[in-house]
Amino acid sequence: MTDRYIVGVDLGGTSINVGVLPFDGGTVLGMRSLPTEPHRGAKFVVDRMIEMIQAAMKDARHERAIPEDGFLGLGIGSPGPLDRGTGTVLETPNLGWRNFPLRDLIANGTGLEAVLDNDANCAALGEYWQGAGKAVRNLVAVTLGTGIGGGIVLDGQVFHGASDVAGEIGHMTIDSIGRKCNCGNYGCLEAYASGPAIAARAIEGLDAEGDSLLPSLVGGRLERITAETVYEAIVAGDLYAKDVMKETAKFLGTGLANLINLLNPDMIVISGGVTRAGEHLFEPLRREVRKRAFREGFESCEIVSSELGGMAGVVGAAATFKVEKCGGL
Amino acid sequence: MTDRYIVGVDLGGTSINVGVLPFDGGTVLGMRSLPTEPHRGAKFVVDRMIEMIQAAMKDARHERAIPEDGFLGLGIGSPGPLDRGTGTVLETPNLGWRNFPLRDLIANGTGLEAVLDNDANCAALGEYWQGAGKAVRNLVAVTLGTGIGGGIVLDGQVFHGASDVAGEIGHMTIDSIGRKCNCGNYGCLEAYASGPAIAARAIEGLDAEGDSLLPSLVGGRLERITAETVYEAIVAGDLYAKDVMKETAKFLGTGLANLINLLNPDMIVISGGVTRAGEHLFEPLRREVRKRAFREGFESCEIVSSELGGMAGVVGAAATFKVEKCGGL
Numbered sequence: 001m002t003d004r005y006i007v008g009v010d011l012g013g014t015s016i017n018v019g020v021l022p023f024d025g026g027t028v029l030g031m032r033s034l035p036t037e038p039h040r041g042a043k044f045v046v047d048r049m050i051e052m053i054q055a056a057m058k059d060a061r062h063e064r065a066i067p068e069d070g071f072l073g074l075g076i077g078s079p080g081p082l083d084r085g086t087g088t089v090l091e092t093p094n095l096g097w098r099n100f101p102l103r104d105l106i107a108n109g110t111g112l113e114a115v116l117d118n119d120a121n122c123a124a125l126g127e128y129w130q131g132a133g134k135a136v137r138n139l140v141a142v143t144l145g146t147g148i149g150g151g152i153v154l155d156g157q158v159f160h161g162a163s164d165v166a167g168e169i170g171h172m173t174i175d176s177i178g179r180k181c182n183c184g185n186y187g188c189l190e191a192y193a194s195g196p197a198i199a200a201r202a203i204e205g206l207d208a209e210g211d212s213l214l215p216s217l218v219g220g221r222l223e224r225i226t227a228e229t230v231y232e233a234i235v236a237g238d239l240y241a242k243d244v245m246k247e248t249a250k251f252l253g254t255g256l257a258n259l260i261n262l263l264n265p266d267m268i269v270i271s272g273g274v275t276r277a278g279e280h281l282f283e284p285l286r287r288e289v290r291k292r293a294f295r296e297g298f299e300s301c302e303i304v305s306s307e308l309g310g311m312a313g314v315v316g317a318a319a320t321f322k323v324e325k326c327g328g329l
Numbered sequence: 330m331t332d333r334y335i336v337g338v339d340l341g342g343t344s345i346n347v348g349v350l351p352f353d354g355g356t357v358l359g360m361r362s363l364p365t366e367p368h369r370g371a372k373f374v375v376d377r378m379i380e381m382i383q384a385a386m387k388d389a390r391h392e393r394a395i396p397e398d399g400f401l402g403l404g405i406g407s408p409g410p411l412d413r414g415t416g417t418v419l420e421t422p423n424l425g426w427r428n429f430p431l432r433d434l435i436a437n438g439t440g441l442e443a444v445l446d447n448d449a450n451c452a453a454l455g456e457y458w459q460g461a462g463k464a465v466r467n468l469v470a471v472t473l474g475t476g477i478g479g480g481i482v483l484d485g486q487v488f489h490g491a492s493d494v495a496g497e498i499g500h501m502t503i504d505s506i507g508r509k510c511n512c513g514n515y516g517c518l519e520a521y522a523s524g525p526a527i528a529a530r531a532i533e534g535l536d537a538e539g540d541s542l543l544p545s546l547v548g549g550r551l552e553r554i555t556a557e558t559v560y561e562a563i564v565a566g567d568l569y570a571k572d573v574m575k576e577t578a579k580f581l582g583t584g585l586a587n588l589i590n591l592l593n594p595d596m597i598v599i600s601g602g603v604t605r606a607g608e609h610l611f612e613p614l615r616r617e618v619r620k621r622a623f624r625e626g627f628e629s630c631e632i633v634s635s636e637l638g639g640m641a642g643v644v645g646a647a648a649t650f651k652v653e654k655c656g657g658l
Contacts, residue, residue: 081623137491154488161467161594161626162594162629162630165593165626169590172591174503174504175516176580183623187504254502257502258501258587261494261498261501262479262495262498262501262591263481263591264496265490291514292502296493297491297497
């Protein structure tokens with residue numbers, strides 16, 4: 001099977017990543033990354049994606065002897081919600097698209113058969129196929145970034161639910177009268193543990209806190225504090241920043257305990273910038289989960305950091321094609 | 330297939346129910362119900378179960394011409410947690426059993442092949458096979474009683490997770506610093522919407538409330554108020570009791586919205602005494618879910634009352650045998 005290849009395309013609000021995966025997995029070939037630049041319009045973004053795909057295939061051919069018909073097709077991971085059946089992106093605030101027939105535009109532009117799935121689902125399937133979850137049966141992947149995304153993989157397949165919106169872990173309520181979330185509700189996990197939420201909580205707490213490094217790291221302009229600044233301060237030994245991370249771990253731990261009590265997965269894979277906090281995050285996180293989850297569920301669930309990192313989307317997009325068009329991984 | 334039958338056994342802390350199901354579903358034959366009386370010891374309970382199974386089979390033979398080898402086997406639903414592989418009940422506070430080899434004791438006593446699963450899982454599978462969920466693909470069943478149990482059915486199979494404890498919906502945190510739960514944690518759904526939690530909230534709120542019927546329904550002895558009393562008061566038009574139910578619906582709605590955002594099921598089936606409140610529960614419940622769940626998820630999920638009621642456990646226990654030993658429903 002080593003002369004068969006699948007292209008993986010990871011479309012994000014900030015960047016587009018494209019790579020070529022051998023059918024049986026392994027090293028990603030012809031990897032490319034460019035900014036999305038959605039302000040230049042949908043046609044620009046689609047053309048850029050097509051050029052990147054063609055360039056990645058050309059590069060892959062230089063590295064391996066791939067026959068003409070060696071590229072089976074391509075998988076695309078996109079921000080959602082989307083309609084997998086028609087390959088349409090229903091709505092993406094970051095890209096400004098509505099009911100956009102992304103799959104067929106890319107398929108027509110490249111001459112390859114294409115499938116479309118949610119970016120968080122692709123990342124979860126990528127970790128299952130080639131990353132942290134290679135040896136497990138069921139996993140949940142949680143991506144902590146500007147928002148909190150999630151993907152559920154059961155027995156080697158993404159679980160999509162009735163209308164392709166399963167896995168919205170960021171909008172699980174953990175405090176029914178808690179912090180306001182961007183989605184309009186109150187108390188969603190995302191309102192506590194996303195990057196912007198970590199920054200907001202850090203800034204709020206500073207009012208009562210005299211001796212943190214955070215203000216000096218942003219030249220006193222507190223509105224410039226981001227989750228990144230909090231990690232920087234932790235690395236510099238700042239106790240207040242460590243407390244902010246501990247609190248983040250408690251909120252996130254509540255959400256993960258809910259996942260475990262409900263789905264009893266073999267593994268939860270965490271990805272995103274926040275994992276850079278390492279054991280400052282994972283140690284209090286596991287402690288909170290142990291406190292809140294059923295013992296059997298906690299003991300049978302590994303909570304780990306992503307292995308593929310930023311590559312999960314590309315690997316998982318290719319995996320999505322393999323699952324849907326080639327009968328499974 | 331109409332000459333093939335499966336026995337369903339529903340073991341609860343209060344009562345044992347047994348019935349015989351035709352292989353392709355339909356009317357339950359030879360139905361029996363007796364109190365469990367766990368204080369008389371495990372041997373008593375097991376002997377009673379075996380006698381009930383034999384009596385139910387005898388009755389079924391009177392009703393239908395069932396050949397000697399017409400009984401394929403039996404399914405047992407039991408309080409958990411349990412080990413399905415060994416057929417062992419690991420722990421049941423209500424029955425006082427630990428590491429109890431229930432499946433094999435019943436199999437040996439009846440001469441029938443047996444399978445064991447969690448009672449809430451059986452109830453969910455029963456609704457899927459013969460009840461409210463007959464036409465759907467994925468459903469979650471939520472049983473509101475002394476505790477809150479849950480079962481997840483995906484594509485005609487109970488989803489068990491890594492260590493057979495998936496579906497513990499009652500211990501989903503909805504308020505991370507909220508009410509203390511029997512499990513030791515804070516803010517579990519069960520601490521708000523189980524029968525005893527409804528009663529406790531009703532009693533607490535009475536302090537500030539002058540004109541409810543509740544005190545008079547229990548002769549002024551407030552500690553006697555149960556969830557039943559709250560339904561009685563609603564039927565009698567008591568506004569305070571209606572408010573207690575509305576509040577219950579809000580808490581439950583938060584939990585169901587979490588289920589929908591995570592699993593995007595086609596249907597959520599609610600069972601247990603609290604469903605007797607009818608639209609006093611369901612109307613505010615759906616309203617809260619609509620507020621908190623993603624639109625696509627809410628619109629594709631029916632929230633309905635159980636169709637099988639107290640029979641779900643027996644029907645589902647038989648269905649469990651069919652899934653595990655006969656290749657599916």
